[in-house]
Amino acid sequence: MVGIGQVHCLKSEDNTIGGLQKAWDDALAQATIHDTIHQPGTGLTALGGMAFDPLKKKTALWEKFADQALTIPAFVFTKTGDQCYLTCNLKLKKADNSRQLAAKIKEKEHQLFSNAPSFSLHDGILSKKEIAPEQWKRTVEKATQAIKNDTAQKIVLAREMRLEFSGNADVGVILQRLLKTQPNSYVFAIEHGNDCFMGATPERLVKLAHGKLLSTCLAGTAPRGIDKDADDRIGSQLLNDPKNRQEHDFVVQMIKKAVTPYAKNIVVPKKPELYKLRNLQHLYTPVTADLLEKSGIFPIVEKLHPTPALGGTPREASLAFIRENELLDRGWYGAPVGWLDGQNNGEFAVAIRSGLIQGKEASLFAGCGVVADSNPEDEYAETNIKFMPMLSVLEGETK
Numbered sequence: 001m002v003g004i005g006q007v008h009c010l011k012s013e014d015n016t017i018g019g020l021q022k023a024w025d026d027a028l029a030q031a032t033i034h035d036t037i038h039q040p041g042t043g044l045t046a047l048g049g050m051a052f053d054p055l056k057k058k059t060a061l062w063e064k065f066a067d068q069a070l071t072i073p074a075f076v077f078t079k080t081g082d083q084c085y086l087t088c089n090l091k092l093k094k095a096d097n098s099r100q101l102a103a104k105i106k107e108k109e110h111q112l113f114s115n116a117p118s119f120s121l122h123d124g125i126l127s128k129k130e131i132a133p134e135q136w137k138r139t140v141e142k143a144t145q146a147i148k149n150d151t152a153q154k155i156v157l158a159r160e161m162r163l164e165f166s167g168n169a170d171v172g173v174i175l176q177r178l179l180k181t182q183p184n185s186y187v188f189a190i191e192h193g194n195d196c197f198m199g200a201t202p203e204r205l206v207k208l209a210h211g212k213l214l215s216t217c218l219a220g221t222a223p224r225g226i227d228k229d230a231d232d233r234i235g236s237q238l239l240n241d242p243k244n245r246q247e248h249d250f251v252v253q254m255i256k257k258a259v260t261p262y263a264k265n266i267v268v269p270k271k272p273e274l275y276k277l278r279n280l281q282h283l284y285t286p287v288t289a290d291l292l293e294k295s296g297i298f299p300i301v302e303k304l305h306p307t308p309a310l311g312g313t314p315r316e317a318s319l320a321f322i323r324e325n326e327l328l329d330r331g332w333y334g335a336p337v338g339w340l341d342g343q344n345n346g347e348f349a350v351a352i353r354s355g356l357i358q359g360k361e362a363s364l365f366a367g368c369g370v371v372a373d374s375n376p377e378d379e380y381a382e383t384n385i386k387f388m389p390m391l392s393v394l395e396g397e398t399k
């Protein structure tokens, strides 16, 4: 799905995620929709995302990104299977002339499809700097102490890597490479001004499609092996590792509880399975259910975000620790990004394995769950692998 331009931005009156539902329902109530297709992602749709924690002190890094930015674009291009659809949105005034508007849309449409994008390659990475890695390890240590003192049971800590390129990074090229190299992930890119937040995340927060709900629990991490035997061995160790199983179970329990008010026939497998990615493997539990008729997507996103995969357990205590101790301004990293349509379909993913591209520079982000017996060096190594999906395509990996 691709959104271009903006005819409207949803404004939550009380700045909560749940408040976006009213803004969306109001927009829908005012819209006249001509949609004979009725496919997910056609008709009126909004796309965008939000900040991980609006209460965290902001830095200049994310100045182009508001706490919430859910946009109804001027054009939405949607591909489902091998079918493609184009939705045009217009903000109408009383005095508008329908013939003139139709001609304008045709002209724009022609422009959109005749200007084939030309991609230019940037020449690779000039410099790569991890931001305060030793301080980050000390924060991990501090989190384990806080957990031993019963402040929380799990706290997720993230860090940043800053890159410099010799020329401007080309978002189109990076997107193509992410799609090629991370086929099991949700690839996204959101531009505000000249900054672009993008990534390939394996973590889907919630998907609503035709009255069904899907949420995924993804927590617990190990590297991939060098051959099939090694990979299977690492995978089976991960499946049986008490520390990783505990980290994972916090997420499963929380997601199950969070979706309960909005769904029936909730199915949660008893044991996690492995979710294999190019650079890592995770413990994975899908949660499926039938959506209760009246629930829109935003109240569910609000209940789910942040799951203990990105915040911790309990939510408030872990967020308070992160707010106070984490050096990083997460901005939109780790927060919901996605889309919704007027037929109550939509999908929000958790924006991890991501980076903020700023012309000749970029920041990459990676985090991991800390529990009582976490070891700072191991967690540091884990975050290094989590930088890889973005880092490798920026270094030139194409396949």
Ligand SMILES: C=C(O[C@@H]1C=C(C(=O)O)C=C[C@H]1O)C(=O)O
Pocket (backbone or CB within 6 Å): 156, 158, 203, 218, 219, 220, 221, 247, 282, 309, 310, 352, 353, 365, 366, 367, 368, 369, 370, 386
């Ligand atoms: C926080 C990240 O990943 C999350 C943390 C995981 C873990 O601690 O095992 C696994 C998957 C994600 O839920 C990240 O990639 O930045």
